[in-house]
Amino acid sequence: MLQFAKDLEGLLENLDHASNEYVPIEHRDPAARGFLVVINELTAGTEPTVAVARAMAAYNQVRGERKDYDRSAIAQKEQRDAEVAAEEEITRKVACPTCGAEAGLSCVGTGRSGGYRRKSHADRARLARSLNDGSAPVESEASDVG
Structure with a gap:
C-alpha cells in the first residue's frame, strides 16, 4: 500500500505540472488536466459520474484555451508573413x-x-x-x- 501511495503522489505531481495554469497554454495538456481532476474527485469521495463530468469539463476548458491560442498564433504568423511579403515586394x-x-x-x-x-x-x-x-x-x- 505504501508503494501505491508513493506512485499516486508522483503521478499527481506529474499531472499537476503538465496541466498547471501557470504553465504557458501551449504547453498545458488537456488530458493531464482531466485525469488529475478525476483522480482528485474520486479520492475525495465524489460520485464517479460527477467526477467524470467534472474531469470532462476541465479537459474541454484547457482544450478550448489551446485551440484559441493556436488560432491566435496562426493569425499572428499570417500577419507577419503578409508584412514580410509586402516589404519584399518593395525591396x-x-x-x-x-x-x-x-x-x-x-x-x-x-x-x-x-x-x-x-x-x-x-x-x-x-x-x-x-x-x-x-x-x-x-x-x-x-x-x-x-
Whole structure:
C-alpha cells in the first residue's frame, strides 16, 4: 500500500505540472488536466459520474484555451508573413548590393549553402526604402496656408 501511495503522489505531481495554469497554454495538456481532476474527485469521495463530468469539463476548458491560442498564433504568423511579403515586394525592385541578385529576384545566401533567402539582405532593404522614400515626398502642412 505504501508503494501505491508513493506512485499516486508522483503521478499527481506529474499531472499537476503538465496541466498547471501557470504553465504557458501551449504547453498545458488537456488530458493531464482531466485525469488529475478525476483522480482528485474520486479520492475525495465524489460520485464517479460527477467526477467524470467534472474531469470532462476541465479537459474541454484547457482544450478550448489551446485551440484559441493556436488560432491566435496562426493569425499572428499570417500577419507577419503578409508584412514580410509586402516589404519584399518593395525591396525586390532594386538589385542587391550584398549578393548581386538582380531586381525582381530573391537574394541568395552568401554562406556555404548559397540557397535562396526568405528575406532580402539588410543593405538591399535600406536601399529600396531610401529610394521609395525619395520617390514619394510627403506634403507639408505649411502649403495649406490660405
